[in-house]
Amino acid sequence: MADGNRAMRGRVLIVDDDTALSEMLSIVLRNEGYDTYLCATGDKAVPAFREFKPDLLLLDLMLPGMDGIDVCRAIRAESGVPIVMLTAKSDTVDVVLGLESGADDYVVKPFKPKELVARIRARLRRMDEPGPESLTIGDLTIDVAGHSVKRAGETIQLTPLEFDLLVCLASKPWQVFTREVLLEQVWGYRHAADTRLVNVHVQRLRSKIEKDPEHPEIVVTVRGVGYKAGAD
Amino acid sequence: MQAAAGPEQPPATPEQEVAESRGTELELTAAAVDWPAYPQPLWRTHPKHWPDIWRRSIQARIVTGTLLMSTVVLILVGWVMMSQVTDGVLESRRTSAQAEALAQLTQLSTTINAADRNTINQQLSELVLGSNRPGLYDVLLVPTDSSKSNAIRYTGLVDSDSIPQPLASSVMSDDSKLYDTYTEINYRDAPSVPGLVIGSQLRINSTNERYAVYFLFPLTAQQETLDVVQRALVTAGLLLIVLLGAVAWLVTRQVVTPVRMARRIAERLAAGKLEERMQVRGTDDLARLAVSFNKMASNLQRQIRRLEELSRLQRRFVSDVSHELRTPLTTVRMAADLLHESRDQFDPISRRSVELLQNELNRFEELLADLLEISRFDAGAAALDLEDVDLRDIVNRVLENHETLLHRKGCAVELDMPQPCRVQVDSRRIERILRNLIGNAIEHSEGLPIRISTAYDADAAAVAVRDHGIGFRAEEAEMVFSRFWRADPARARTTGGTGLGLSIALEDARLHGGRLDAWGSPGDGAYFRLTLPRRPDVTLTGSPLPARPPDASRVVTEKSLVDVGAPYQKLTGGEER
Numbered sequence: 019m020a021d022g023n024r025a026m027r028g029r030v031l032i033v034d035d036d037t038a039l040s041e042m043l044s045i046v047l048r049n050e051g052y053d054t055y056l057c058a059t060g061d062k063a064v065p066a067f068r069e070f071k072p073d074l075l076l077l078d079l080m081l082p083g084m085d086g087i088d089v090c091r092a093i094r095a096e097s098g099v100p101i102v103m104l105t106a107k108s109d110t111v112d113v114v115l116g117l118e119s120g121a122d123d124y125v126v127k128p129f130k131p132k133e134l135v136a137r138i139r140a141r142l143r144r145m146d147e148p149g150p151e152s153l154t155i156g157d158l159t160i161d162v163a164g165h166s167v168k169r170a171g172e173t174i175q176l177t178p179l180e181f182d183l184l185v186c187l188a189s190k191p192w193q194v195f196t197r198e199v200l201l202e203q204v205w206g207y208r209h210a211a212d213t214r215l216v217n218v219h220v221q222r223l224r225s226k227i228e229k230d231p232e233h234p235e236i237v238v239t240v241r242g243v244g245y246k247a248g249a250d
Numbered sequence: 251m252q253a254a255a256g257p258e259q260p261p262a263t264p265e266q267e268v269a270e271s272r273g274t275e276l277e278l279t280a281a282a283v284d285w286p287a288y289p290q291p292l293w294r295t296h297p298k299h300w301p302d303i304w305r306r307s308i309q310a311r312i313v314t315g316t317l318l319m320s321t322v323v324l325i326l327v328g329w330v331m332m333s334q335v336t337d338g339v340l341e342s343r344r345t346s347a348q349a350e351a352l353a354q355l356t357q358l359s360t361t362i363n364a365a366d367r368n369t370i371n372q373q374l375s376e377l378v379l380g381s382n383r384p385g386l387y388d389v390l391l392v393p394t395d396s397s398k399s400n401a402i403r404y405t406g407l408v409d410s411d412s413i414p415q416p417l418a419s420s421v422m423s424d425d426s427k428l429y430d431t432y433t434e435i436n437y438r439d440a441p442s443v444p445g446l447v448i449g450s451q452l453r454i455n456s457t458n459e460r461y462a463v464y465f466l467f468p469l470t471a472q473q474e475t476l477d478v479v480q481r482a483l484v485t486a487g488l489l490l491i492v493l494l495g496a497v498a499w500l501v502t503r504q505v506v507t508p509v510r511m512a513r514r515i516a517e518r519l520a521a522g523k524l525e526e527r528m529q530v531r532g533t534d535d536l537a538r539l540a541v542s543f544n545k546m547a548s549n550l551q552r553q554i555r556r557l558e559e560l561s562r563l564q565r566r567f568v569s570d571v572s573h574e575l576r577t578p579l580t581t582v583r584m585a586a587d588l589l590h591e592s593r594d595q596f597d598p599i600s601r602r603s604v605e606l607l608q609n610e611l612n613r614f615e616e617l618l619a620d621l622l623e624i625s626r627f628d629a630g631a632a633a634l635d636l637e638d639v640d641l642r643d644i645v646n647r648v649l650e651n652h653e654t655l656l657h658r659k660g661c662a663v664e665l666d667m668p669q670p671c672r673v674q675v676d677s678r679r680i681e682r683i684l685r686n687l688i689g690n691a692i693e694h695s696e697g698l699p700i701r702i703s704t705a706y707d708a709d710a711a712a713v714a715v716r717d718h719g720i721g722f723r724a725e726e727a728e729m730v731f732s733r734f735w736r737a738d739p740a741r742a743r744t745t746g747g748t749g750l751g752l753s754i755a756l757e758d759a760r761l762h763g764g765r766l767d768a769w770g771s772p773g774d775g776a777y778f779r780l781t782l783p784r785r786p787d788v789t790l791t792g793s794p795l796p797a798r799p800p801d802a803s804r805v806v807t808e809k810s811l812v813d814v815g816a817p818y819q820k821l822t823g824g825e826e827r
Contacts, residue, residue, distance in 0.1 A: 036577045042584040049588070080573065106576040107569070110635055127576040128615055131587045214635075242638040242672070 027051040028142045031072035033063045033089065034104065035081055043076065046131045052138070060084030064092050072099065074141055079105045079116060087119045094120030098177045100141040104129075110214065117218040122179045123205065124215075140206030155188040155247050156236040158227060167227065179204065180223045187237060187247035196244040220245055309499065309506045316498035317491060324487045335479050339472050340432075344446060348428060350387070351448040351465040355428075358463065359452055367456045374454075374461075378403045388435075390464040394422055394451070408466055409436040417449055421462045425451035435466050443468045508536045512543060524551040565629045572622050579615065586611050613748070620750040624733070627757040634676045634761060636786060641671040641680070641704050641713055648684045649702075652692060661695040666703035673711045673784045679758040680782070683766070686751040687715040687778045694719030694776065705794035710764075711782050712795040718775035727768045731756045755780075764790065769798045777802075 030052045034040045037058065044054040057066040061083035067075065075093065079086035090101055103116045103124035116124055122141060125134055153160040159168045165181055167174045176184065182204045187195060195203075197213040205215065220239075224231040238248040303310055358377055365373045378391050390410060391403040402410055412435045420429045428450045435445035449464040511528070518526045527547060528540035590608045593601045626632045649656070649663060656663065691700045698718040705712050722730065729735050734749035752766075759766040764782035781793040 036581070038581045039577055039584075042581045046584050046588060106573040110633070128580040128583050131584045 028073040029053040029055070029070065030074050030076060030138065031055050031057060031067060031070055032076045033057045033081065034078035035059065046135065050135050060086065060089050063089045067093050074138055075099055075101045077101055077103055077121070079103060087115060090116065090119040090121055094177070100178065102137060102141065113214060114218055117215065118222065120177070122177065137207070143206060153185065153188045155191060158236065160185060160188060174226055176223070176226060180219060180226065183219055183223055184227070187245060191247045194240045194243050194246045200244065309502045312502045313495055313498045317495045320491050320494045324490060328483045328487050332480060332483060336476055339475055343469065343472055344430065347387070347446055347467045348430065348448060351428060354465065355450055355452065355463060362452070363455050375403055379405060387465045387467045390466060392462045392464070394460040394462060407438045409438055412436045412466060413447060413449070413464055417447060418462065421449040421451060425453065425460070435468055443470050444473055445469050512539065519547055524554060561629050565631050568622065568625045568629065575618060579618070583611060583615070617748045620748045620754060623754050624750055632757070632761055635678065636674050637677055638672060638674055639677045641673060641711055642667045644677060644681050644684055645702055645704070645713065648681060648688050652688060655692055659692055659695055660697050661692050662699035664699050664701040666701060671704045671706050671711050673782055674786060675762055675782055679761065683755040683758050683780055684713065686755045687780070691715045691717040696720070703795060706784065707794045709784060709788045710790055710792065710794055711784055712779055712793050714777060714779040714795045716775065716777045716799050721772050721775045722770035723772055724770070727770055730768050767797055771802060774802060
């Protein structure tokens, strides 16, 4: 039982078929002040999500029943909740697949518990960043406080992370951000993390906001350096 | 932040990155060649390279050989035929000419000897003039007594120098028979023609004078006949050569076309299309060749598929094992971490146990990761994630991560990296290599500074790490890259280490088509040089940095330099080491 104060840290839903691991994770997270709920199969994951309404989801990829990727897509379709993948596979192929299905980050087993906790904190912290009221980039209107993006009056659905990425780039148009800087500002990771995260999320963002994702105009690559927002 | 110069390009989509990263699997890539349905002859595909055509085309060689040999044969046969015909034609003429001359001579002799002594000279002239047959032969009368040179009589304006000297001598010396020879008959008013000269002595009994009588038979008709024959022979010969050439070409085509087909199919087989087989028609030698070829191809295909399957199975096994091992390891790790956090609350024995547990778990984790990495290299399943980086950034990043260790070892770092060193590499792997090299260097620094240098040229970039620690012997320079080998097993390692670091580093370097070289000298430290091609399509032929450190002590002999990396050759996953 966590006491009232510490439970405010957040609610985490852990979906993993290894009971020992889930239990251990639960112990560690509760120690840090999070509320945890466990789910052991893919089929039960979505109902569990709806019932417990967590602030963050820890999702193992190899699940019995519904596969972790499908669970991720299903939950992503309903909500913008931060999703962190847990996986034993570190190949680019698998990581990219997971990130494309909607995860915000991935953690490779075995991981240092401190690292995982730090990442969870970073994901949950982003809610309190102040910023400019509204921004314009290209033909998009960004309402920062309201967390919405519109093109010609029509709202575009972005996950919170994608939104943060766009805001970070758009708040300083024409400034080039390296991947490391983006990891720090958007993901909140101070230590060197995997820059593939940035690549995949930029692709995801482009597929949602660009008129032609193959020839991006809003989020532009600067070869050998990073990305920048190109305003007309 | 400054914007980078150069054109902006969209990054590869994750699909492209995925596709690229699968490139080094054991699949053989077929060359992107347009395969025509029918093999084209060489001259159509390479019209400019005639020496190439000679070297590469059996057909060209056979046809040319046939042409040359038939030309020689035909020239020989033609020459023989020509000389036979010539002899025959001339011989028949000669026989008839001799008969003619003899008859005429007899008549002349009889007439002149029956004539009146006083009128002999006149008679002689008349006789001579009357005895020729224009067109058939001319007569030349030459007195044997050369003082009477004005008494030469002739018909048809023949020149007396038409008579060759040997004939003249023979005629003069012997009066019993006719002498003849072939010569060129010269005319005073007309061009000379080839001809036959028959000569004999004419004795005038009454005056006891002797004359040489020559009958000159022009052979123009014969010459014309022979010319016609020669022309006919030459024409026929040329026609024959051309036709023989065509026949040879047709015949060799029959043989060469199937051979070319076989070659094409063999090429496609070599390019990875293992299902290709030759068509078998009939039971002749070519058909048997096709059958054997197909058998060989089937065997190869089976073998390759089996090896591919084995490799796939191994990779699958490794992947499954990795997954299975990692999950319990994670749980253990978390538990150990928790305990480690609160170790101060334990009694000394428990506390120490937890510390050891933590350390060994770290080692275990590293070992597992390294083993999995090595097995990926072994299975040929390692893939490159290329990006454009500056090597200096990676060096700096690694040095940052090692700050604590540097401080603890009291080791200074000299950097010799004057210019940006841009390469297209997998930065994760290069960082791993440099982490290993720099980590090792700091470990063995013995308090002395370590030196990191970078350099580049048009094709290659290199990073070298030098330390002045205990070093190793020249013979050991090869062994340092062996798995689980340590220079000095008794040394306590501060950073742990699995013994696989340099092996993995070497594999990472080779995966890029680069090389990793080691130099060591006992007491003078070690020097590791990583050379990488700047772009993936480049083959290394040298390195921008020297193979041994410039500050190596002179005493060291050449033996301390051992080439460990492969010779400058781009290696791909499956080649033998």
